[in-house]
Amino acid sequence: MGRELKQSYFKKIMSIRGMGQVLTVTVGLAVLFIVFGFLNPTFASSKNIGNLLRQIAPIVLIGIGQSFVLITGNIDLSIGSVVGMSCMISATLMTKGVNPWVAVVITILCCLSVGFINGELVAKCKLPPFIATLGTMTISRGIAQIVNNNYNTDSIGEGAKTFRDIFYYGKTLGLYNTIWIAIILWAVFNFLLSRTRTGRHIYAVGSNIEASKLSGVSIVGTTVKAYLVSSFCAAVVGLIICATSGMGTMDAGNMYEMYAVAASVIGGVSTLGGQGILLGTIIGAAIWGVLQNGLQFAGAPVAIRNIVIGIIVVVSVLLDVVVRSGKPKRKNESSGKVGFKLKA
């Protein structure tokens, strides 16, 4: 009885689209973890794992954002700059004596406006997403530099202590708050993507824009929503970085758009659109984190880490493109057989 129940539960999990791929990647994650644990036992210590999770949390967040955009069949290169912008705007406001929570709200609104512009440029003005977000990437970095006259800010001060605790230093139920933020936002966005109308529209737009339009889906609205999620996640990460260092740094979030793509793509989100689940993004981000942290413990310099992660991203995208472009044909044949069997 118990075994049957277990089996049906397993079946149910496996029937979720994209779950097979996520499980494969999870095995990879486990292998990496064990290898690095052998190379340097400190890596697997509970203290390091706590730090590792805290390091992974922001990557999970930007990965969620990038996954939303990738699933609609677009890409968001402005994530890293929006992180920097969020960090600088919030820190500048706080050093000027603005209440931290007011600063947080203003920061998030500023970042959302970047997402809105991205969505409108891509969906309404039909710019290639690569070019459009490359432009807003440069603009947002410029804004990050200009808000404090091209200087990093001073310390955000004692008044922002609760802000720093909530976003980085504090612990709730034994876990760092940063990790909780990632878990809660992941749960919210995962629900949004898998269970709501907006989520269905996001998948549909990424799979076939014309067919979605003919099914009554608003392409512009859906694309804008995806970019809004992306810039919201980037804003939260910027706030986390601000809380971590206690000051605003102009080049915060440098390369983060790359890390976001890495987390999504390694986790099985297709760059061709329409496929992928957010559980994969967590695993992808974890692989990123284990590689960064593990290579550091193994004594590899930053340059090597960059090269390794770059190679892994390229290989995952390559696999994705090769597998997905070959898939329909093969599947067609096999399902044809099924149809034939049913007839007979």
Added chain:
Amino acid sequence: MVRNINFDLYEGEIVGIAGLMGAGRTETTRAIFGIDPKESGEIILDGKTITINKPLDAIQAGIVLAPEDRKKDGLCTKLSVRDNISLPNLDILCNALSIVDRKKEKSMSEKAVSDLKIKLPTTEVDAGSLSGGNQQKVVVAKWLARNSRVVIFDEPTRGIDVAAKVEIYNLMNELKEQGIGVLFVSSEMPEVMGISDRIIVMCDGKVTGEMPTNEATQDSILMYATKFDKKIDAVKA
């Protein structure tokens, strides 16, 4: 470009639109459904003038379109059959917070699949993995869960096997019996003459002829289908 298109469609009637390639039939259906912009013209449904600027307007008014090119316009091939069937019906399937009711969704897609006798192992398979005829049935199934007033079929039988064709014809007749107005675009003349109650012939972006099916012959349809303005001018000159 189509212009001066004017026709009536009554409930419980199948109207076939015949014509040669490029006669503007697909353009007409796209304009009715609100995919391409219209410069002028009005659509009157149940005595009320309705404005259709985008497909969503048409769907809400009760006019739906099963498009010609199923791979390009009809299906999200990377998504499951269930996703495809529920996509245009999410307004019915969602609660006030726009959360999808998965039980309702499942029963809707399974009912549609059994009603149309779509052959597939489960509703979770990719829509793109089905055969042409079954894909076409999914395109049609998307629209049958709604209480539509007008269903437009654009070349529904192109490239599918005979058995599937017959099922599509049967389906059209069922819709007709339910009191739905069916608009049927086809390039195959025997098909148009076999299933429609009335035939509209188009040529060069205009309606050139209209007749009840029992008065139509292949010759008369062809005559109307080749009524080009310019050709006649050339002959006169």
